[in-house]
Amino acid sequence: MADLKLPPHGASKHGTNPLFLRDEELRQAMELLFFAYRDFTAEPDAILAQYDFGRAHHRALHFIGRHPEITVSELLRILRITKQSLNRVLGQLVAQGYVEQRQGTRDRRQRLLTLTGAGRTLEEQVSADQRARIAKAFREAGAESVEGFRKVLLGIIGGEEDRARFDRPGAPRR
Amino acid sequence: MADLKLPPHGASKHGTNPLFLRDEELRQAMELLFFAYRDFTAEPDAILAQYDFGRAHHRALHFIGRHPEITVSELLRILRITKQSLNRVLGQLVAQGYVEQRQGTRDRRQRLLTLTGAGRTLEEQVSADQRARIAKAFREAGAESVEGFRKVLLGIIGGEEDRARFDRPGAPRR
DNA sequence: CATATATGTCAACATGGCTGACTTAAAATT
DNA sequence: AATTTTAAGTCAGCCATGTTGACATATATG
Structure with missing residues (x-):
C-alpha cells in the first residue's frame, strides 16, 4: 500500500480511473471531518479560555x-x-465547584461524578x-441526510461498546 | 440560554417533550463527532510516533x-x-526529505510546498x-447515507471559502 | 521611493497528552 | 483470615503542539 505509484493526491478530480475517483472521494471525506471538527471546536475553545479551561x-x-x-x-x-491527565482536569473542575464527587x-x-448546578450552566454555555x-x-440537510450522517459516523467508530451508546429505540433495523 | 433549567443531559432519551428530544439528538451528534474523530486519528497517530512525528x-x-x-x-x-507552529513542523519535514520548497x-x-516521493509514500502509509x-x-452505510454525511458535515463547516473546497461537478444543485 | 506582503526566526510560555513509580482503600478470591 | 485485585489518587518529569511578541529579509506594489 505504501509503495503504490500514484499521481499527486489532488490531481485527478475528474479522472477516468475509478480507483482515483474512489481515492478522491475518501480523501474528501477525510477533509470534511477535519474542517468540521476544526470549526466545531473553535467557539467552545474560545469561551473556555475565559475560564482558564481547555477542550479537555x-x-x-x-x-x-x-452520564x-x-x-x-x-x-x-x-x-x-x-488517569493522570484526567485527574489534572477533574481536580480543577471539582475545586472550582463545577463537578461533585460522591462515594459509590x-x-x-x-467516586461517582456529577455536575453541580454551576457545572450544568457552564456546560450549557460552552456547548x-x-x-x-x-x-x-441538520435543518439545512434534512432528516434523510441526518440519518446518513449518523450511519456513516457510526461506521467510523471502532468499538462495538462505543457504537452501542447510539442504539436508538425507534430506528430502522436495516 | 445558559440559565435554562434542564434535567441532566442524559435523562430524557424517551422523553415526551420535543425540546428535550431535540437536545438529545443534538448531543448525540456531538458525541458521534467526538468518537468518530477519536477513532479516526488513533491509528495514524500511532504510526507517526514511530517516525517521531505527530498529528500536525x-x-x-x-x-x-x-495541493x-x-x-x-x-x-x-x-x-x-x-506560522511559528507550522514552521516547526514544516522544518522537520523538509529537513528529513518529505517536503520540497521551491521559490514561486x-x-x-x-515558497511553494510539494511532497517528495518519500513524502507521498509516508502520507500513503499514514493515511x-x-x-x-x-x-x-461508506460501503456499510450506502451511497445515500454518504450523500447525507457530506451534506451535514458541509453544514457544520463555517466558512464559505472552506465549503467551496468541496464543490462537486456532478452534484445535484438543490 | 515608500509601503505592504510572504516568509522565516528567536525566545518564552501554556495546555494537555504521556511514562513510571508509588499509595490507599475496598472488594474479591482463595 | 490472608492475599490479591481493583478503583482511585499522587508526584515527578517529559514531549508535542499550540500560543504571543518582537524582529529580519526579500520582494511586490502603489
Whole structure:
C-alpha cells in the first residue's frame, strides 16, 4: 500500500480511473471531518479560555453531564486518556465547584461524578454554539441526510461498546 | 440560554417533550463527532510516533499532498495555526526529505510546498487506515447515507471559502 | 521611493497528552 | 483470615503542539 505509484493526491478530480475517483472521494471525506471538527471546536475553545479551561475540561463536563454518577474509570475509557491527565482536569473542575464527587454505595471505592448546578450552566454555555451549529446543519440537510450522517459516523467508530451508546429505540433495523 | 433549567443531559432519551428530544439528538451528534474523530486519528497517530512525528505533521503532509505547490500562507489559512507552529513542523519535514520548497515564479516571495516521493509514500502509509475506515463506513452505510454525511458535515463547516473546497461537478444543485 | 506582503526566526510560555513509580482503600478470591 | 485485585489518587518529569511578541529579509506594489 505504501509503495503504490500514484499521481499527486489532488490531481485527478475528474479522472477516468475509478480507483482515483474512489481515492478522491475518501480523501474528501477525510477533509470534511477535519474542517468540521476544526470549526466545531473553535467557539467552545474560545469561551473556555475565559475560564482558564481547555477542550479537555469541556469533554469531561460533557460526558459527566450526559452520564450523572459516572465513575472515573468509565470516563477514562470514553476519553482514552490516562488517569493522570484526567485527574489534572477533574481536580480543577471539582475545586472550582463545577463537578461533585460522591462515594459509590455499591462499591465504595468508586467516586461517582456529577455536575453541580454551576457545572450544568457552564456546560450549557460552552456547548451552545455547537448545538446551534449542528441544529443548523441538520435543518439545512434534512432528516434523510441526518440519518446518513449518523450511519456513516457510526461506521467510523471502532468499538462495538462505543457504537452501542447510539442504539436508538425507534430506528430502522436495516 | 445558559440559565435554562434542564434535567441532566442524559435523562430524557424517551422523553415526551420535543425540546428535550431535540437536545438529545443534538448531543448525540456531538458525541458521534467526538468518537468518530477519536477513532479516526488513533491509528495514524500511532504510526507517526514511530517516525517521531505527530498529528500536525500528518495534517501538513495531507494538505501538501492534496495541493502540490501550495503556499505557506494558504496552508496556514487551512490549518488555522500560527506560522511559528507550522514552521516547526514544516522544518522537520523538509529537513528529513518529505517536503520540497521551491521559490514561486510569479511571486518569488512565495515558497511553494510539494511532497517528495518519500513524502507521498509516508502520507500513503499514514493515511491507509483512515482511508480503509472511511471506505468501510461508506460501503456499510450506502451511497445515500454518504450523500447525507457530506451534506451535514458541509453544514457544520463555517466558512464559505472552506465549503467551496468541496464543490462537486456532478452534484445535484438543490 | 515608500509601503505592504510572504516568509522565516528567536525566545518564552501554556495546555494537555504521556511514562513510571508509588499509595490507599475496598472488594474479591482463595 | 490472608492475599490479591481493583478503583482511585499522587508526584515527578517529559514531549508535542499550540500560543504571543518582537524582529529580519526579500520582494511586490502603489
